[in-house]
Amino acid sequence: MSAQWWEGERLDERRARAAWSALAEPGDLVAGALVASLGPVDALALVGVAARGGLHEAWAQVVGPGPDADGSSRSRDPRVERSVRRWAARFADLDVDADLGALAELGGMFVVPHDDAWPRGLDALGLAAPFGIWLRGAANLGVALHRAVALVGARASTSYGERVALELAAGVVDAGACVVSGGAYGIDAAAHRGALGRGGRTVVVLAGGVDRAYPAGNARMFEAVVGEGGALLAEVPPGRTPTKSRFLQRNRLIAAAASATVVVEAAWRSGAMSTAHHAARLLRPVGAVPGPVTSVASAGCHRLLREGSAVCVTDAAEVMDLAGLVGRDLADEPVVDARRGDELDPESARVLDALPRRTGADVAAVAARAGVTAYEAEAALGLLELRGLAARSGSGWRWLSASNGSGR
Amino acid sequence: MSAQWWEGERLDERRARAAWSALAEPGDLVAGALVASLGPVDALALVGVAARGGLHEAWAQVVGPGPDADGSSRSRDPRVERSVRRWAARFADLDVDADLGALAELGGMFVVPHDDAWPRGLDALGLAAPFGIWLRGAANLGVALHRAVALVGARASTSYGERVALELAAGVVDAGACVVSGGAYGIDAAAHRGALGRGGRTVVVLAGGVDRAYPAGNARMFEAVVGEGGALLAEVPPGRTPTKSRFLQRNRLIAAAASATVVVEAAWRSGAMSTAHHAARLLRPVGAVPGPVTSVASAGCHRLLREGSAVCVTDAAEVMDLAGLVGRDLADEPVVDARRGDELDPESARVLDALPRRTGADVAAVAARAGVTAYEAEAALGLLELRGLAARSGSGWRWLSASNGSGR
Numbered sequence: 001m002s003a004q005w006w007e008g009e010r011l012d013e014r015r016a017r018a019a020w021s022a023l024a025e026p027g028d029l030v031a032g033a034l035v036a037s038l039g040p041v042d043a044l045a046l047v048g049v050a051a052r053g054g055l056h057e058a059w060a061q062v063v064g065p066g067p068d069a070d071g072s073s074r075s076r077d078p079r080v081e082r083s084v085r086r087w088a089a090r091f092a093d094l095d096v097d098a099d100l101g102a103l104a105e106l107g108g109m110f111v112v113p114h115d116d117a118w119p120r121g122l123d124a125l126g127l128a129a130p131f132g133i134w135l136r137g138a139a140n141l142g143v144a145l146h147r148a149v150a151l152v153g154a155r156a157s158t159s160y161g162e163r164v165a166l167e168l169a170a171g172v173v174d175a176g177a178c179v180v181s182g183g184a185y186g187i188d189a190a191a192h193r194g195a196l197g198r199g200g201r202t203v204v205v206l207a208g209g210v211d212r213a214y215p216a217g218n219a220r221m222f223e224a225v226v227g228e229g230g231a232l233l234a235e236v237p238p239g240r241t242p243t244k245s246r247f248l249q250r251n252r253l254i255a256a257a258a259s260a261t262v263v264v265e266a267a268w269r270s271g272a273m274s275t276a277h278h279a280a281r282l283l284r285p286v287g288a289v290p291g292p293v294t295s296v297a298s299a300g301c302h303r304l305l306r307e308g309s310a311v312c313v314t315d316a317a318e319v320m321d322l323a324g325l326v327g328r329d330l331a332d333e334p335v336v337d338a339r340r341g342d343e344l345d346p347e348s349a350r351v352l353d354a355l356p357r358r359t360g361a362d363v364a365a366v367a368a369r370a371g372v373t374a375y376e377a378e379a380a381l382g383l384l385e386l387r388g389l390a391a392r393s394g395s396g397w398r399w400l401s402a403s404n405g406s407g408r
Numbered sequence: 409m410s411a412q413w414w415e416g417e418r419l420d421e422r423r424a425r426a427a428w429s430a431l432a433e434p435g436d437l438v439a440g441a442l443v444a445s446l447g448p449v450d451a452l453a454l455v456g457v458a459a460r461g462g463l464h465e466a467w468a469q470v471v472g473p474g475p476d477a478d479g480s481s482r483s484r485d486p487r488v489e490r491s492v493r494r495w496a497a498r499f500a501d502l503d504v505d506a507d508l509g510a511l512a513e514l515g516g517m518f519v520v521p522h523d524d525a526w527p528r529g530l531d532a533l534g535l536a537a538p539f540g541i542w543l544r545g546a547a548n549l550g551v552a553l554h555r556a557v558a559l560v561g562a563r564a565s566t567s568y569g570e571r572v573a574l575e576l577a578a579g580v581v582d583a584g585a586c587v588v589s590g591g592a593y594g595i596d597a598a599a600h601r602g603a604l605g606r607g608g609r610t611v612v613v614l615a616g617g618v619d620r621a622y623p624a625g626n627a628r629m630f631e632a633v634v635g636e637g638g639a640l641l642a643e644v645p646p647g648r649t650p651t652k653s654r655f656l657q658r659n660r661l662i663a664a665a666a667s668a669t670v671v672v673e674a675a676w677r678s679g680a681m682s683t684a685h686h687a688a689r690l691l692r693p694v695g696a697v698p699g700p701v702t703s704v705a706s707a708g709c710h711r712l713l714r715e716g717s718a719v720c721v722t723d724a725a726e727v728m729d730l731a732g733l734v735g736r737d738l739a740d741e742p743v744v745d746a747r748r749g750d751e752l753d754p755e756s757a758r759v760l761d762a763l764p765r766r767t768g769a770d771v772a773a774v775a776a777r778a779g780v781t782a783y784e785a786e787a788a789l790g791l792l793e794l795r796g797l798a799a800r801s802g803s804g805w806r807w808l809s810a811s812n813g814s815g816r
Contacts, residue, residue, distance in 0.1 A: 023779075024779070025758065025779045082784075085781045086779055086780050086781050086784070087779075089775060089780075089782065090776055090779060093776065160702070164701060164702070243758070243761040243762070244757070244761045245754075245757060245758055245761060289701060290698030290699065290700075290701060290709075290710055290713065290720070291698065291699070291700055292568055292698075292699055292700055293572055293697060293698060293699075293722035293723065294568070294572070299722075301698075302698055302720050302722050305698065305713055305720035306719060306720040306721070306722075306726070311714060312710050312713035312714040312720075313714070314701035314707075314710050314714075315701065318714070346653075349652070350433065350653050352652075353651040353652045353653055354651065367497060368497060368498055368501065371431075371432070371433045371494060371495075371498060372494050372497075373490070373493045373494050373497050374497065376490075376494070
């Protein structure tokens with residue numbers, strides 16, 4: 001098998017990035033630094049030479065003389081050396097064209113920085129940014145993710161959490177934004193279904209290849225996501241399996257792709273919590289949905305709220321407000337009927353309180369009970385009468401119920 | 409009837425304060441300022457003279473020449489004049505000895521500042537502090553309230569909220585502190601019952617007189633509170649009815665009496681929210697218990713959390729921590745079993761991920777799958793074997809389940 005494609009050939013940048021996404025594990029900062037410093041093509045050449053020859057030869061050929069005039073100080077950096085050996089060990093199995101071909105067969109595309117489809121939010125990851133995105137679905141992913149909210153949460157969700165995730169996702173797409181989440185059962189799936197149920201767009205960020213429906217039970221949902229103009233994306237090539245470390249690194253992509261991350265339900269320690277912390281590190285807003293304190297599925301959300309790491313969000317308007325994707329007006333205070341007498345001056349309010357409900361009372365009695373002078377009581381009673389809150393009753397006054405008052 | 413007790417008599421400070429608590433409505437800042445400036449005895453004399461004669465005569469007799477050398481500027485302050493007229497209107501019905509006698513018959517005591525039983529927390533109210541406290545129960549109220557948490561909430565509570573209030577109250581008294589709340593149905597009652605259920609102390613702050621069981625359905629509970637060493641307290645004399653404004657002012661007493669206020673359930677606008685705002689104004693910590701976002705009974709709590717006015721609290725340890733009544737150690741993070749492999753270095757964790765579950769795989773295959781060198785894989789496998797996480801399988805290695813591993 002092996003690296004015949006490599007013999008005598010320098011890859012273009014896109015294919016070099018595809019190769020890097022196969023060689024280095026997601027989030028590998030040493031790979032990120034090397035690619036940033038040499039460019040993906042030369043960095044890949046370094047690994048290729050190292051795979052066939054020695055590390056010293058690789059440095060000499062690709063990097064040339066280093067800052068110490070003989071390159072030795074750079075070639076001896078133990079962290080880089082160790083990493084290059086690691087990538088070189090995988091080099092023999094590398095087949096970029098097969099990976100790109102597998103994606104093309106699925107109708108997908110490999111997206112790299114500066115492509116229109118590239119989600120600009122990922123750039124905030126710096127050296128931890130993916131080398132490229134293996135994408136199925138929305139060719140205009142970059143545009144879609146310009147207005148996007150991550151709704152994440154536990155696999156071990158409750159029906160309460162799933163219902164909230166569904167409703168928040170529906171509200172997010174109704175507000176013209178895109179949902180982002182993982183592909184797991186529970187909250188992730190409920191969020192995607194909520195978006196799909198409104199004909200909205202949603203993006204599934206996978207830990208394995210985009211050809212791998214993981215978990216398999218969500219395969220049909222993934223197809224629906226692609227069919228509705230959403231997308232499946234991954235930073236590892238097709239065919240790769242999700243591993244624990246890939247799941248953890250996948251979370252940074254979710255956080256970086258969206259304008260804000262909302263945790264719907266999460267245990268005290270969980271992947272959703274890691275996504276929230278990634279978002280916080282990226283200085284993106286983080287929201288948490290509260291739930292019953294008796295529910296362990298909400299413990300992570302409450303922890304975020306308690307630590308001040310997240311803002312309490314209870315509906316889609318608050319989510320959009322958090323993400324800064326709409327003006328504050330969508331998250332207005334709920335309309336509450338002004339209570340009877342709320343807008344009264346203090347004396348009138350006390351007089352209203354002091355009025356008997358059934359029989360009438362004279363002004364002096366009302367004044368004494370309210371703790372105001374008779375003059376103040378008279379003035380207040382006139383005001384209350386005008387507002388339909390008090391009525392004359394014989395020689396005295398009585399309280400008027402709202403239903404009576406509204407009939408006036 | 410009337411003010412015969414007054415003729416020719418100067419009341420002692422305690423009786424003068426009792427008189428003021430009958431004359432002025434709770435929270436009357438003008439009364440507070442007058443009493444603070446003249447002392448309760450002279451301030452009462454001012455009202456007594458005003459009730460029988462004119463306001464000008466009252467000022468001349470009691471206050472004497474004011475800052476303008478003729479007292480005119482003070483006597484003409486319209487706000488004070490209006491207030492004195494108001495108190496004077498109530499003066500005729502004042503009967504301090506009858507009020508104190510009614511309390512004594514109930515076995516209660518009237519507590520004033522500098523008494524041992526005086527709750528020092530109330531002093532933070534400044535001019536809005538009550539003139540005295542009409543108290544039934546705990547003679548050592550001041551000591552009891554030295555460690556106290558207010559648990560407040562909606563009358564229209566849910567069974568969820570009541571359960572949480574019960575459990576928080578039980579936890580608060582278990583931690584050696586006292587519960588404070590109003591006397592309403594719903595969360596207030598659940599909090600008191602939770603404390604009583606553990607044989608703990610709880611304090612009911614009433615809006616009407618301490619002889620008035622309001623609501624009547626809680627009468628037996630109020631007696632149990634007194635019987636268990638707790639207390640009923642009010643700032644209006646026995647016999648007085650609770651009014652809307654007295655309920656609102658009562659909330660400031662709850663907030664001031666406790667070291668912290670926790671809202672268990674509250675609608676968007678409610679008395680419990682007013683208590684929380686009083687506590688915040690007094691710079692006392694405020695906690696809010698989250699609940700389902702679908703529950704209007706939790707909307708007020710979520711509002712407090714969202715606005716950053718309250719800290720999210722989910723159990724009694726967090727409540728005590730909020731109140732600063734224990735060291736932080738009681739609100740430790742829940743004990744979570746360290747997950748398998750969580751404490752491993754990154755390479756070993758990846759090797760653990762890469763191990764096949766059933767059949768063995770040789771070191772090179774494991775290394776390639778994990779993305780590490782063969783040397784690193786060998787080192788990691790040795791470590792994992794020592795920890796019972798990996799086992800040799802033929803010439804290769806396989807993953808070891810926790811149950812197998814623990815049997816070693």
